[in-house]
Amino acid sequence: MPLPIAVSETAKSTLQNQVFEQIRLMIVKGQLKAGDPLPGTRELSMQMGISRNTALLAYERLISEGYIYTKPQVGTFVSEMLYEKVVSASANGDVETPAANGTVSDPPPPARSRQFLQTHSLRNPHTDRLTADFWIGRPDPASFPVKVWSRHIWRQLQRSHASLTEYNDPQGLEKLRVAISDHLGPARGIVVDADQIVIVSGCQDGFNLIARLLVETGTPLVIENPCYQGAAYVFESFGAVPHPVPVDECGLDVSQLPDVSRAVAYLTPSHQYPMGATLSLPRRLELLAWADTCDAYIVEDDYDSDFRFNGAPLTAVKGLDRSDRVIYTGTFSKCMGPGLRLGYVVLPKTLVEPARRLKALMNNGQSWLEQSVMADFMLDGGFRRHLRRMRRTYLARRDALLAALETNFGKCHVRGADAGMHLIWRIPPGFPEAEEIEKRALRDGVGVYAMSTGAARQFGSLEESRRYLVLGYAAMTPKQIDNGISRLAKTLSREPCRSAAAETGVQQRTSP
Numbered sequence: 001m002p003l004p005i006a007v008s009e010t011a012k013s014t015l016q017n018q019v020f021e022q023i024r025l026m027i028v029k030g031q032l033k034a035g036d037p038l039p040g041t042r043e044l045s046m047q048m049g050i051s052r053n054t055a056l057l058a059y060e061r062l063i064s065e066g067y068i069y070t071k072p073q074v075g076t077f078v079s080e081m082l083y084e085k086v087v088s089a090s091a092n093g094d095v096e097t098p099a100a101n102g103t104v105s106d107p108p109p110p111a112r113s114r115q116f117l118q119t120h121s122l123r124n125p126h127t128d129r130l131t132a133d134f135w136i137g138r139p140d141p142a143s144f145p146v147k148v149w150s151r152h153i154w155r156q157l158q159r160s161h162a163s164l165t166e167y168n169d170p171q172g173l174e175k176l177r178v179a180i181s182d183h184l185g186p187a188r189g190i191v192v193d194a195d196q197i198v199i200v201s202g203c204q205d206g207f208n209l210i211a212r213l214l215v216e217t218g219t220p221l222v223i224e225n226p227c228y229q230g231a232a233y234v235f236e237s238f239g240a241v242p243h244p245v246p247v248d249e250c251g252l253d254v255s256q257l258p259d260v261s262r263a264v265a266y267l268t269p270s271h272q273y274p275m276g277a278t279l280s281l282p283r284r285l286e287l288l289a290w291a292d293t294c295d296a297y298i299v300e301d302d303y304d305s306d307f308r309f310n311g312a313p314l315t316a317v318k319g320l321d322r323s324d325r326v327i328y329t330g331t332f333s334k335c336m337g338p339g340l341r342l343g344y345v346v347l348p349k350t351l352v353e354p355a356r357r358l359k360a361l362m363n364n365g366q367s368w369l370e371q372s373v374m375a376d377f378m379l380d381g382g383f384r385r386h387l388r389r390m391r392r393t394y395l396a397r398r399d400a401l402l403a404a405l406e407t408n409f410g411k412c413h414v415r416g417a418d419a420g421m422h423l424i425w426r427i428p429p430g431f432p433e434a435e436e437i438e439k440r441a442l443r444d445g446v447g448v449y450a451m452s453t454g455a456a457r458q459f460g461s462l463e464e465s466r467r468y469l470v471l472g473y474a475a476m477t478p479k480q481i482d483n484g485i486s487r488l489a490k491t492l493s494r495e496p497c498r499s500a501a502a503e504t505g506v507q508q509r510t511s512p
Ligand SMILES: Cc1ncc(COP(=O)(O)O)c(C=O)c1O
Pocket: 122, 136, 137, 201, 202, 203, 204, 205, 228, 230, 268, 273, 301, 303, 330, 331, 332, 333, 338, 342, 343, 455
C-alpha cells in the first residue's frame, strides 16, 4: 500500500532525510504499527518520484536506527520493540507531529537559537574549487613550522605521555600560561600573572566563557558597527541587547558610547574587524574612563595583533587598564593556525576563579598535547622567530595585493592595510556592489568577499557593506595574489556594470 508521504525538491532537508523523517514519524505516531509491511524501495521510489538510491539510503538509516527491519526474500517491516518504546513516548507527548499537509514540520528551534543559527562556519565552502581565494583569517599553510612541531610532539609523547591518561588543570597547562604571560609583556604591554590566564580553544570559546560569566537577558552589549559576527552572535545568544557604535578611521567612535550601566563592550582595538582601523590612544583612554563610569566590562579581542607592518603596535587596552575592567582574548589561530583550536583569555582577578570553575563545567580544559607543544615552542624561542618570519612574509603579500589592485584598477582606496592578514578594498565607482562582485568572481574561480560573507555583522544598512570587499591575503603567494586580482579585473571588465567600463579605469592585462 502506498505510504501517505511526499517530498519536496525545495525543502531545506535532503530528499533522503525527508523520506527517513516522514516514515520515522509515522512509526512514532503509531500510524505504522509493529509488523506493518513497508513498500519495497523500487515501489517507493516510483511512488514518490525519487531515485531508488535515495529510497535505499533512507531505508538503510531507518534499519540502522532500529525503526524497521528486512526479512530477506520477504520484505521490510516496522520493528517490534521500537514500536513499543516510541508509542509510549508519543503518549507522553514527547514527540512532534507531522504537519497537516503530510510534510514534516521543522522541529522547534532550541531556546537561544535565533542568533547562533544565523552565523556560519569560518570554513569557506568554495575553497576547494577556487584557484585564487582571498578568504579571511587563514595563515600561510606552507609556513607552519611542521618539522619543529613534530619534534616537540615526539618529545612530549616520549617524556610525558602519562598526561594523556590524566585530566589536567581545566584552567590550562601552567607552563603554557607562563609562556603566554611572558609573551604578552613585551608584545602587548600587558603585565599579567599566569594565574589570570585561562586557556581556551580559540577566541570563540573565550567569548562563550565570558558570555556565560557576564551576560544575562537584557545585558547591554556595546559593540562596533560593523563588527565580528562570531562574537556578536554569541553574546546575543545569551540575551545581550546590542548597542551598536559606529566605527571610523580611528576605530570605535567613543563619543557615541551609550549611557548604559553594567554593559559588556566587545571590540577589536588593534585591527577593527572588519574595517581594519586601529583604535587611537586617546580613544583607548576614553573607553576605559567610560567603562569606569558605567561599571562596564570591556572584552578586547586581539585576534591578529601579532602582525603590524607600520610602526610598533599600540599597547593593548588591557595594558592600560587600571581598574581591572578589561578581559583580553588572544588566539593562536592567526599566528599559528585555526586548526590548533588554541587561544586564551586574560581575566580580571575577580573573575579568575569563576572562569576556572566554568571551564571545568564546560569541558574540563583543552587537549594536553597541543597545549604542551605550544608551550615548548614558545619557551624555546621558536614562536618569536616564527612571528618575525611571518611578519616579513605577510608584509610582502600585503604589498603584492596593493600593487595588484593598483595595476588592475588604478589608484585604490583601502583600509586596514597597516596590520593583520586582511584589508578592506573600496570598490571603485562604476562596478557592481560587493555581493554581485562576489558572485561573479566565484563563478570564475576567484574568491573575493562581501562583508557579510566574510564573517562581519552590521546593524542597520551600512554603505560599507555594499561598497567594500574583504580581502584576506596571508595564505596566498604574491604570484597567486597577482593572478587572482588580474582575473578579477577580467571578470569585471567582461561584464561591465551599468555605467561605462572606461569610468572604472580597468586595465586589461594577461595573467602570467
Ligand atoms: C575578529 C575575530 N575574532 C575572533 C576570531 C576567531 O578566532 P578563533 O579561531 O580564535 O576562535 C576571528 C576569526 O577569524 C576574528 O576574525
